[in-house]
Amino acid sequence: MITGEIKSQIDRIWDVIWSGGMSNPLEVVEQLTYLLFIKRLDDQQTTALERATLLDEPLVDNPFRLGKDELGRDYDDLRWSRLKNMHPEEAFDVVANRVFPYIREMRGDESTYAQHMKDARLTIPSASLLSRVIDLLDAVPMDNLDTKGDVYEYLLSEISSAGKNGQFRTPRHIIQLMVEMLAPEPGDTIVDPASGTCGFLVAATEYMRAHHADAINSGKWREHFHRQMFHGFDFDNTMLRIGSMNMLLHGVEQPDVRYRDSLAESNTGDADAYSMVLANPPFAGSLDYENTAKDLQRIVKTKKTELLFVALFLRLLKPGGRAAVIVPDGVLFGSSKAHKELRRTLVEDHKLDAVVKLPSGVFKPYAGVSTAILFFTKTNSGGTEKVWFYEVTADGMSLDDKRTPLLSDEKLGALAVLTDEEHGKNNLPDVLKRWQSRNSTEKDRERTDQSFCAPKADIAAQDYDLSLNRYKEIVHEEIEHRSPTEILDELDQLEKEIADGMAELRAMLLGGAE
Missing domain, CATH: 3.40.50.150 (Vaccinia Virus protein VP39)
Structure with a gap:
């Protein structure tokens, strides 16, 4: 569950989207998740480029293609770091007409990811609203946080x-x-x-990377890790999309996340x-x-x-x-x-x-x-x-x-x-x-x-x-109680003291009256 500053940031984003005319929380969480996904893809691209430069090796595991598309447009324009600096109208056009088609097809038509993303589209209604949301999301820290799932969890409390x-x-x-x-x-x-947002499967991927990195990165189990190890079923299409993106962002190329009762x-x-x-x-x-x-x-x-x-x-x-x-x-x-x-x-x-x-x-x-x-x-x-x-x-x-x-x-x-x-x-x-x-x-x-x-x-x-x-045994502390006779004797003594005190008080009052 998100708390503190991140919660406040998401609240501000929610208020902006609400005032912009979007009131369906499931639609909101889908749109936020798509944008967070695009943001994380840019982080992954940066990491891949830095690794290739440092090791002087060919670029691998890069989410975005290099160079230009068939119309001569630069693929770098799809990256978050470019989008956040574009004019609102230009960014709106690129996200709606280039980024969403790209992420729908980035893992191929046969992947379960592609099946969940085939209907994904931008439904934020205006360029100005999208620009404000991008600016606010850019301030949300993504390191070591399953932010997409946290946002969904937080919004669920309102549903x-x-x-x-x-x-x-x-x-x-x-x-x-x-x-x-x-x-x-x-x-x-x-x-x-x-599976919902695939929280258990994501945690399992993190465990594997922490304890069996050699086997799943370059060993005989690499193909198994990316294509046969993880299976998640749900009958909520929204959660399937979020879960599928969640797994992809955690480095699993073809998780089996699909619709099933x-x-x-x-x-x-x-x-x-x-x-x-x-x-x-x-x-x-x-x-x-x-x-x-x-x-x-x-x-x-x-x-x-x-x-x-x-x-x-x-x-x-x-x-x-x-x-x-x-x-x-x-x-x-x-x-x-x-x-x-x-x-x-x-x-x-x-x-x-x-x-x-x-x-x-x-x-x-x-x-x-x-x-x-x-x-x-x-x-x-x-x-x-x-x-x-x-x-x-x-x-x-x-x-x-x-x-x-x-x-x-x-x-x-x-x-x-x-x-x-x-x-x-x-x-x-x-x-x-x-x-x-x-x-x-x-x-x-x-x-x-x-x-x-x-x-x-x-x-x-x-x-x-x-x-x-x-099956649990409770040990009760032994308490020693006084005998009833002792308690009654003490009560008698207290009663005698009270009676003597009242008699003394009465005598003082009568003496004062005389």
Whole structure:
């Protein structure tokens, strides 16, 4: 979520666009995302040119072509650094008639990116408005910020339908924690069946670049990284466009980001296709049986989307595949037959690795629902011996609607180095640290601790209830109380003192009257 100066900058841009006659927030976020995309392309072009000059090598990975087009117009005119210095009328003409056609075709007709961009066009109504927006956007810092997704997240708070459809973005530091815990490898194939702005997939690309740069840049996995590793599905065309641009800007040449109703009967052809699921599916809503895939209903017969998505994750994973997914608390303790059967399936038929309980304010202001992260491995043959539980009480931000950072930006994520005092404000680094030692020191922790392991037998005895409080032991401090006789004696003494005092006061009053 954007805060501080960036929030103020986006507010100013929003006010300018609103006063310019554009009032549809989805249209606004599309237009802002296109312009931010163009701005980032210019940054990438500059980086590519500097690298080529420094290394004295041919120019590679440059978003814009060099030289002139078939009409003799310079391709450099499409760059943000040129546009922001043009006369408003000239810039408007170049953006509408040259930049948008260029970005629609820049990855080829066969790419999923081209499919989402085929209808992209400039809808900002005037040259003067476009010029003002370009000037304001130019002041927004882009380094290390998923600004496009942040803008969309911020605007979603103003859209009344967001809460109904569950379309709110997962906080970046929570996504980072999940990715770090799963630790993708170069050979993984990752899917998010409710991808939205592709936040999970983007975080996975960043993890790969940080830990496996050699393999994906020049090694045997380069082609896999750019074309087969990342898959995102959604049925909102606006988010598909934003997600597709988001992935492209993070250096993935041909991500598989496409339109799909993941729960529909018509989309059942990719069972056992992926090695990793990272997702935060919709928490609300229900579907009718006619539109829901029959194989999902065989796993869990229900209309609730949160249960159907967990069943979907099991179907999508290949044997040995792993998942980290956010679910509402109701999935952990719901008493319906579908809830119990799904939990039994995870524990008995596959390998449930962990339940990380999140504080209830993580998704405010968009939703106040309590949630948890489930980690599981698809085995089709059981394997759960114990389940690791962790209760997160702080994630580095306030848990009210404002979600104010309690620590500096570098200390918010799962990789932050914190003092003991700061740990109380951000548990995420401790979650990661303990997770990585879950098969050694963690298995011996007492159930009174913030994290502990519960054996499968205990979970089965609780009818597969996965609520942390079912297994956590609370140590109550022993308090010694005085005996009732002692208390009554003290009351008698107090009553006697009060009576004596009143008698003395009465005597003084009567004496004064005489």
